[in-house]
Amino acid sequence: MITLRILTRNITPQIATSTQHLHSSKVLFSADSSDSDSSDDEKNKRKIVASNSVAKKEPRVDRLNALLQTMTMNAKTPSKVDIAVKPKKISNARSQLSKKNEKTIVNLFEKKLTGAAKDVAATFGGDTSKTESELLKKILTPSKSSEEPMDLSKLVKGMNIDRRKPQEYQSNSRADQVHDIIQKTKQNAPIQQQMSRPKFSGKSRKKIHINARVTVDSGNPLGIFEMDPEAVVDPNIPTLQTWDHLEKRDLKLLVTHPPIHFIDQMIQWTEQGKLWRFPIDNEQDLTIDQEEHFSDHVFLEPYLEGWCPRKGPIRHFMELVCVGLSKNAFMTAQEKKDHIMWFKEYFDKKRDLLTELGAYGTEKSSEELKQVEA
């Protein structure tokens, strides 16, 4: 599928230089712009072209290209179906069965392909087996496998296969080659393919400029994570909460720069808790005020009940104290209560003297006092 994508992209080349190069490559390889991506493909083509007579070159290559295109199209469809059909979890027996079916389908398809390739190679002349294997390789490598996610050993094995030099294909029999190729397709791994790609030399830099334009999401997915991106993320996934908090703090610090104007400065101060927050609230952060009711601050007479004489100088004095306290905005209710209680203790200590002086008023009130004490 790589081939197809590149084809469509190259139809409208982005840069003038690339157009030029494309043009020249067209002249050379007659309307084939698809393989400028991988240079080994190009090399193959060149060999093919070289092996042919100049006069027959154009129509043959054209035919070959047309065939290649249709074949890649064909190759694309079944693999697509595989992906779509295959459910993620199926019972063991069923999966085995379906695998078997798949295998037969693939085998049939392989046969067809090999046959077709053979025909082409025959019409083409020259080194038949080589042409054929190249054709097959080109078709089969990019297709996506629907197999289970590969394991490590297989991957390593795949890497070994890939490191073989192309000459080895020639030495093997054709059946072996096909087998190898199909094996590789099953393991898939675009990675293997990538590992085997030859290194670009400095000289080829200009040629590669043709494909300098890259679409970021044109890669082949690895096929490891098969999850629905739309699926709702479970908010209760356990995480390291403090770690998250600290990381968020650090990230925020990374983008908090010296303020650029005073309002920006105020924003930073607000965030650091140095300024009043919006919406404006006079009692912001005054938690004590929220806990104490207004009446506790203002109505303090109840605290006089039980010990203070009903009239006389002490009562008069204490009432004034209460009025004063009720107007004080800087003391908490508890402090006000403590303040009154201090007077209570003070007068209690001096009770003898005060009674003698008659400050406690009538007998009745002193009786009351005794009752309270009892």
Place this chain on the structure above:
Amino acid sequence: MLTLNGRLGSRKVAQKLLARLQSTRDAANTQSIEIPKRIERGPTDILRALASTVGKDPTAAHFKYHDDPYFIPTSNRAKRTYALSREAGRRAAMWIRQEHAELFTQMTADPIIKDFLPRAVYDENSKVTEKTLHDAIRDAQLSDAVTIYRLLKKDGVSLRTKQDLLELLCYYNDEEPTSDQFPEERWFRRSLQNIKPKWKSNDIVDELFESLKNEDSAIATAAYNALICGTAKYLQVDKAWYLYDECLAKGFPVYVRSFNNMLRLVQFSKDAGGQRLTFMMDVLKTMSRNNVRPDIGTLNAALQLSTLLKCPEPGRSVALSIYKEMTNAGVEPSLGTYFYLLTIFCRTNGPVSEILIDILDRLEGKELEIKDPQDLFFFVKAMDIARNHLMNIDVGHRVHKLLLTGKNYNLIGENYMESIYYRHYLILAVQSESIDSFIKLYDTLVPNIYIPEPDVMNEILLAVEIAGASMAENLLPQLWSHMVMFEHTQREHLMVHVLQIMHTTCQPPSDSVANTQYADIAWDIWNRIEGQRPGYTMAVKWNAEMLGNVTVLLIRGGYFDKMLTVLSYLTEKQGVYTGILSKDQLDTILNACLENGHATAALSIISYAANNGIAGAGQMGYKLITTLSLDSAEETKLVNLVGKEVLQLHLG
């Protein structure tokens, strides 16, 4: 005129009022009034709305500098010093507040502002509760949290708090967290990419971990993950790997964060590219098997790993595969992702790639947010590639436009990276744009946003030189004053370049006012170089070419007396400077002396020419004797210099 009473009294008015009331009521009936729902506003929303109305003023110095011409910094060094001094003052104030807390008895703030209080000091006698510990952990006060924990230990600490403390210690290990009080210090920090210190084992970490790992599985899982993250973050590879394996073996879930940190370790575990790749795939597959959803950290860690692969292949295709895979799994790429892609695709020696254009297509007009510390490297990298890789000013402008979108400017990183960014941008612009449009850009950026480094200035001078004499006439005086401001006058190559432009490459026509301006500049250069502190190692040293240029420029500007000063240096201090003047320059000087009737100076020129074996001393002597009338002493001197025969030959 009707009074109000009269109006109300008249029937007509009353009727009108009634009719109006009626219509209002009808309207109210037909369409019900919808009261808009209250919009919840955050504490800074109004401020942000106000801030968005403030535009950028490139002509004003940055807000942090005192708004007074004398205090506005004009060089990179001054910018740094002023800003850091200001913050050092704040730091000093905080220190005094901390050391002499007993002197500050007034508590004017109500509610109390925590930042203005000295930091609490904890010792054996201080009363601490679990809440104190929790607050210390929240505010990332590492040493305090440890002290409090030691105090609390005998009373017992809840498992939750222990876990929190373990995470704090794993996150910061041994380094003190960055304070949020000193933005300037962060801004002027040298570079983000400091080498990470190694993991330092800490008895409290061990103790916490030992006590937590034997609890029930949820708690043990969190403890394992915290320690995996910590050891992996501080590159304690073996331990992290051991814990990771143990965690998997015990069947505890591994969090995505731990996987991400492990991925970052892969690069240290294997050296060959292929093996690393296999290893990475292995970790990713383990993630998938455990049903862990990858996040942005996974994507960036995997891409970071593929930057180490061979370029262009397989690095490029692996990177694209990873990108596709992760975006398919619902990961939203961040700027850091693109930074890694750029690193992979645009190598210095690799083939050219225009991936940046595609990335810009995706990002253009978007307001970006930081999701990963690597995000901060994107803009610098993008501009670097626009300049060095693509050499395309349009791409450069697009990157810059993206930077100016919304609050994206915050993602520039720090002062150092901002300088590099603008260095790339300006050099790219000066090399590929017409001088006019470049100067427009230059005027918006310099000097308040960016001050060009000497190398950039050299490029600009080159562009001016290429633009030709008439352009240089307009620009050079301004550029020179900038160079003086930016403290570039101690760079020898810049001085040489300026002199060369004024003298040779962009010589103004003789009737131009530029001659005077250039002479002023030359005289300024002379004074600056002469006024250097003696023994200064970086001092600019004269050479004959510079001196000659200065002299000629002074002559062109009509400053004969000033020229004489330079001339006496030229003739008397031979051996202090290198090289000799050219014949052309000597002729110009001689002509000027003759025009001004200064025989002594003319004689010294001829003596210079004769001593240095410059051909034509005799001719010069002849010119002198024919133009000016010399007294006998001077005549003898002249004869001694060039010989009688030559003069007579010419006379005859």
